[in-house]
Amino acid sequence: MITTKVHLGDYLPLTCSRKGTCCHGNQVFLNPWEIVSLANEKKCSVTEFIENYTDLKGLKLRFDGVKNQIGKAACNLYIDDFGCSVHKSRPLACRLFPIGRQIQENEIQYIYQGTEFPCLNCCSEVLELPKLTVNDYLSGQETDLYEQAQDEYLEVMQNLADIAFSLLLDTKLAESNEPETLIEWRKMSNESIEQILNRIDSEWIKLLMTPSINECVNKPIEFARKHNELLQSKAQEQFGQLESLSELSKASVQIMAITLFLAKGIGADPTALIEFWIETAKSHGARE
Ligand code: SF4
Numbered sequence: 552m553i554t555t556k557v558h559l560g561d562y563l564p565l566t567c568s569r570k571g572t573c574c575h576g577n578q579v580f581l582n583p584w585e586i587v588s589l590a591n592e593k594k595c596s597v598t599e600f601i602e603n604y605t606d607l608k609g610l611k612l613r614f615d616g617v618k619n620q621i622g623k624a625a626c627n628l629y630i631d632d633f634g635c636s637v638h639k640s641r642p643l644a645c646r647l648f649p650i651g652r653q654i655q656e657n658e659i660q661y662i663y664q665g666t667e668f669p670c671l672n673c674c675s676e677v678l679e680l681p682k683l684t685v686n687d688y689l690s691g692q693e694t695d696l697y698e699q700a701q702d703e704y705l706e707v708m709q710n711l712a713d714i715a716f717s718l719l720l721d722t723k724l725a726e727s728n729e730p731e732t733l734i735e736w737r738k739m740s741n742e743s744i745e746q747i748l749n750r751i752d753s754e755w756i757k758l759l760m761t762p763s764i765n766e767c768v769n770k771p772i773e774f775a776r777k778h779n780e781l782l783q784s785k786a787q788e789q790f791g792q793l794e795s796l797s798e799l800s801k802a803s804v805q806i807m808a809i810t811l812f813l814a815k816g817i818g819a820d821p822t823a824l825i826e827f828w829i830e831t832a833k834s835h836g837a838r839e
């Protein structure tokens with residue numbers, strides 16, 4: 552996918568014409584804190600929110616609402632002639648659009664998809680509206696807290712990846728020189744996110760997407776840190792005493808699948824990540 556990098560000082564046609572075009576036929580991925588925040592806004596439980604408004608167990612918003620004039624289905628949180636029903640708690644991807652934010656090898660970049668400014672496709676009237684710097688646009692959209700949440704979940708993702716590495720490199724799997732674990736990691740680089748989801752045990756998905764954290768819903772950084780603790784302690788409880796090579800290998804693959812699933816929700820590229828991590832593991836002696 553070709554992307555165009557933008558810089559904070561760039562002047563772009565960022566005043567929205569409010570036609571709701573980008574709330575149709577789009578893809579909006581969520582991190583676990585955004586799911587809780589959206590469920591609160593809709594005054595329903597997280598489980599009900601996931602069931603009614605998302606696909607992939609909460610990883611992305613469902614776009615099966617009323618179609619617009621060009622046949623694209625609306626996000627099912629979109630209300631015709633009104634707009635977004637969760638505006639106050641809309642996720643980072645919606646706050647940023649038409650800008651995107653990508654993380655490549657831990658570096659954050661602002662971009663837009665393609666070489667033509669995305670709004671020009673269906674809302675060319677933006678050219679008549681005032682231009683804004685990217686920086687002013689982000690301030691107006693109040694992305695700060697949401698970006699911090701995303702970055703905190705980047706840490707959670709990295710910590711999960713570290714468990715997968717540790718199971719592979721710090722146990723007798725490493726001495727055994729077995730290739731199966733990295734072969735399974737490699738397979739995931741060619742799998743869809745649905746296939747990766749199918750690898751993950753239901754109790755891990757429950758902990759990843761609907762953690763029982765009630766006390767800091769308005770504090771995403773704290774929320775993500777508590778979530779990290781829950782994930783780490785489950786890994787310790789479930790994988791801390793493993794002995795056999797096949798159990799260790801399965802555990803490493805399971806945790807890597809969970810890591811890649813979370814990566815997708817926070818705007819990272821699972822394929823690029825797994826390829827990078829395979830090379831890292833090989834450089835530390837793992838065999839493929
Ligand atoms: S495509 Fe751009 S101008 Fe049109 S509704 Fe979305 S953000 Fe606004």
Ligand code: SF4
Nearest residue numbers: 574626628629635645
């Ligand atoms: S959450 Fe709101 S802003 Fe985002 S796509 Fe759905 S309706 Fe549009």
